[in-house]
Amino acid sequence: MKQPVSSVALHHALDKDWRSPKGWRSLSAVNHTTVGRRFIVAALVFFMIGGVLAMLLRAQLATSGNAFLDSDAYNQVFTMHGTVMMFLFAIPMLEGFSFYLLPKMLGARDLAFPRLGAYGWWCYLAGGLILVAAMVLGLAPDSGWFMYTPLSGPTYRPGINSDIWLIGVTFAEISAICGAVELIATILKLRAPGMGLNRMPIFAWYMLVTAGMILVGFPPLILGSILLEVERAFGWPFFDVMRGGDPLLWQHLFWLFGHPEVYIIFLPAAGMVSTMIPVFAQRPLAGYVWVVGSVAAVGFLSFGLWVHHMFTVGIPQLSVLFFSAASMLVTVPTAVQFFAWIATLWSGDTRFRLPMLYLAGFLAVFVTGGLTGVMLALVPFNWQAHDTHFVVAHLHYVLTGGMVFPLLAAACYWMPHITGRMPSGRTGTTAFWLIFVGFNLTFLPMHLTGLVGMPRRIYTYPPDAGWDTLNLLSSLGAFIQAMGFLVFVLDMFLHGRAGRRAPRNPWNAGTLEWAMPVPPPSYNFASLPDVQGREPLWDNPVLGVELAGGRHWLGKSAPGQRQTLSVDMLSGIPRSVVQLPGPSWLPFYAAIATGVFFVCVLFKLYMVALAGAVAALLIFLRWAWQNGTREDPGAIEAAPEIMLPPHFAATSAPGWWGMACSLAANAALFASLLFGYLFLWTMAPNWPPPAWITISPIWGTLAACVPLATAAAVRAACGANYRGRRRACSAWFLAGSAAGVIAVLAVVMVAGPLPPATSHAYVSTSLILLCYAGLHLAVTSILAFYLALRCRAGYISPIRALEPAVLRMWSDYTAMTAVAVMATLYGLPWVFS
CATH class of the missing domain: 1.20.120.80 (Cytochrome c oxidase, subunit III, four-helix bundle)
Structure with a gap:
């Protein structure tokens, strides 16, 4: 499919249409590369804030009778630590990587809804700033990152602290919902020609399941936050026992989100592992179909585990047995993925580079966390270990082992792609050992302190409890771990700016993101690849050269337009040409109006909040009005002698899928509302x-x-x-x-x-x-x-x-x-x- 235009001229023409504005105008950028990087940087900043809070906690618990923090300050610090890590770091960081990588892996030029992604970014940033500003002002939430009622209700927390958590987290979760809609529509519709579902990169499968879980898992917490805020602001009883409510309703709604959240964090990280291990083994992933099936099974089973966290609250025995069995059953599809990784390494020619070191650390740490998870799934043991430091240790082994170690490996692996420079092997190895040793020294002793009876969420303990030595070891390990993260961040920053220049595809990977120059151009691909297998670069080593020469799909520039392809969901056959919007201030304005609504609700300025909601609606309508055309469009040349309609004139367009995903999230919220109504009717007192x-x-x-x-x-x-x-x-x-x-x-x-x-x-x-x-x-x-x-x-x-x-x-x-x-x-x- 040769084109009569030179590669240099094609590059300049495409870059003119796709590049983001410079200077302060760059705030209007909607390009997925820019938005993805912003998510990553902001999440990294929040991670460092959460890390500092963790150091404060470990300094307080290092010795018995410590007066470094009083009880109020400790409650605020541990609440904000959990909130920052769960809501402001984990999901946004993984969504940021997905925003950056998926269009490149799928052979597309951008996400399906660039402005929606930019709006999600601004909402995430605003929600995070609300929470951090409250902490700086001494108004941080102090009821725990789980906000259990009635302790978080108006009777026991009459101030604004709990309202800040409810408003800030709900605001930030809008970002997650927007990201999920964006990712599902992109994965299903904006793929390279020929990339059927059976040829998708494995990371896309992980993110497809994860995004679906977000759509179903986040609405229950959003509903719970709305109900609790309405109870606090207006006195409507939902969790007040004296007026027909039930505090257990909050726990059900929270853990309907909370336990899928663990796998929402784990699966994208596991997707990175499944992407990197074949590269360092230099062979395709073993059991691709089995891994895809296991990912779908984990996503499905994760919604049947929420009572796993409520075994001690008086759940009927039959329910306890069911959820205990489900908690152990989920280990089966997780084990399938581990066996696939081991089989890939075993049968390949493994190269032990820096990212592989972090992957090895992940395998060791996460297996340990998985074993303690099986222990906690057993009801008699759960009754003994519940609310002790054993659970804290298990949580961190699963989340840190299951997310942070793969994320560190991914940062080293994709650093050449993002910056065009290679990481440092020596400094990176030093950082790994500091993190790995510090992590295990921090959390392994916590299993023992939990088994000997140390409760979690206590700010001090008596000298005769016998916990001093183990707690001192944990605190020492925490500071060693913090030094490791500091070395890692400095190494990434310094080598990202002045390290050795990376060649194209330095790891000899087979996925499409390496079929472009590094760092990537604004448009990703000069022409969109025709995919014939699961490892396009291994199938055709000169594919990158062909794409740069405009020899594949959409190999001609369309002045003033941003074009990519929409394909059939199953087969990957091209169906239409998607015309994407360029930079716009509307997402920024919409986020400001949304922020006005939430902040005014926080300060009980309800008429102003209503004005903010109306302003946001008008901005969204203006946003939508800019789309489309007043004339029936003609077909567009997608390749020589191949004409395709524009996306708004085709069936099953990305916009249709966007609405379908939005309604799925809406239906999950409505189902949670009906569940709450029925729960109160059947279980609450005074009904x-x-x-x-x-x-x-x-x-x-x-x-x-x-x-x-x-x-x-x-x-x-x-x-x-x-x-x-x-x-x-x-x-x-x-x-x-x-x-x-x-x-x-x-x-x-x-x-x-x-x-x-x-x-x-x-x-x-x-x-x-x-x-x-x-x-x-x-x-x-x-x-x-x-x-x-x-x-x-x-x-x-x-x-x-x-x-x-x-x-x-x-x-x-x-x-x-x-x-x-x-x-x-x-x-x-x-x-x-």
């Missing part, structure tokens, strides 16, 4: 309330039926558009918008006669369900009106039908959830009456 609440059947029927009419109107609009009837299409959208307004009014009328929400959890949970339905109906009405305007403006046609299809998905979902809400509110009282 049912003294008198049943009567809901008007007339308004309830309208609230269930009118959303169906809204969805029907949207579907009629889509049908009119398909037949080319623009005026009818616009009219149906307007009808759908009006029906949405009526549905919102019906929901308000259902809620009107209810007693005060502060009276009982039955009322507050019913109102939350109605608020959920009403909010979705209001959004449906706004979007239908927006598409009516788009239709009149000429942005919608039978060919340009992506936006109506997306709204149809949303309106159908909204109608189904509205019916489910009304069925729940009417059905349960009828069943239990």
Whole structure:
């Protein structure tokens, strides 16, 4: 597929279209390389902050009776340490690596939704700054990174500290949801031609499962944070036993997130391991299909383990047996991955370079953490070790061994790609041994202190407890480990700027990210590769030269446009040309408006918060209005004699998948809300309330039926558009918008006669369900009106039908959830009456 343009001219033309602005204007950049690097740098800064907090904890516990920190300061420090490491370091760092690497590995020029990724970055940064600023001001949360109720409730924590955690973490988690949507759409649709699912790089499989887990696992915690903040701010009881609530509801919602979170952290790191080990063994990964299946199994089983953390709270014995068995069962697919790694090393010609040293450390440390995990899955042992330092040691062996060691290996491995320079073998080896020895010296003794009875979350202990020697060893190890991390960071920084220049593909890897110059150009590939196997560079060693010469897909520049390919999800056959947006300030403005909303909620400025929410909505609508064209586009030359439509004129476009993923996360939140309602109904004390609440059947029927009419109107609009009837299409959208307004009014009328929400959890949970339905109906009405305007403006046609299809998905979902809400509110009282 030769092109008549020179490689140099093609490079300059593509770089002109793809490069990010310079100076302060670079804040508007949306390129995945820039955004990924920003995630990595910010997460590294938060990691160092969390490390300093860990040093403070170990300094306090080094000796008995220590007065270095008082109880209040210690509570703030250990809460912020866990919060920073779990929410501000682990997931953002892994998402940053994924943002940077996946388009390059998949043979694409960018992520599916560049502006969404930039918006996620700003949300993550703002949420993190809220938490860190609170710590600097002495207002850090102090109820633990798990925020158990009732200790985090208004009775025992009346100040603003807990609100800061709830607001800051929820704000930051928006970033994780955005990243998951971005990654799934990219992996499924923006791959190189010929890269079917059976040829995807193994890291893409890991991230696909991880992103799906984020969509399902994060909404329960978001819901729990919303409920707890509403209880603290307005007095609506959800966790107050005296008014029909139950503090165990918080634990269920938290650990519905918390235990999948462990595997959300582990799987991307394991994906890095599965990517690097074949390179240093110089042979393909053994058991590729088995590894993919085991990753999917881990993702599925991880959602059946949350009660693993609640064995001591009074769970029924049958449930305890089930979750204990599930906790041990998850080790089977994890072991499959370990055996695949060992088989790959055993059968290959292993080269023991610096990244391989960290991988060996990972294998040793994580196996130890896995064995103690099996011990904690046994209920009798769990009862004895629960809330002791044994659990702290297990947690750090699994998370640090399962995430940090692979991450350090990945930093060494991909450093030449990011900076164009090689890491230092000698200094890197020194850093490894300091980290490895320090880590084991820190956490191995904690198993023993836990077994002899030292509780976790205590700020001091008596001299006669017999824990001084082990705690002193742990503190000494922590400082050795900190020195190792400091050496590692300095080594990366210095050699990243002045180290030996790296050749292209210095490790002789087979994946596509090495088929480009290092550091990478702004557009990744001058032409998009035609993939014939799982290791493209091993299959064709001169592939990089061919791509630079524009000999493959999209080998011509399109002035003023950013183009990449969308493929069939299963086969990898090209289906359309995706035209991506360039730099924009809108993600920044949207994040500021979102931040105004959260900060004003924090300080109880609810009218200003409402204004921030409206501003964010208007910015998002402006963002969406910029997409598309008012004329039906022609086909685009993707390769000589091969013409493809633009993505908004093709079926199953990335935008369709983006909405599908967003609704999956939304459905997980709704399912968690129904779970909470049913849990309180069946398990909470003081249920049912003294008198049943009567809901008007007339308004309830309208609230269930009118959303169906809204969805029907949207579907009629889509049908009119398909037949080319623009005026009818616009009219149906307007009808759908009006029906949405009526549905919102019906929901308000259902809620009107209810007693005060502060009276009982039955009322507050019913109102939350109605608020959920009403909010979705209001959004449906706004979007239908927006598409009516788009239709009149000429942005919608039978060919340009992506936006109506997306709204149809949303309106159908909204109608189904509205019916489910009304069925729940009417059905349960009828069943239990």
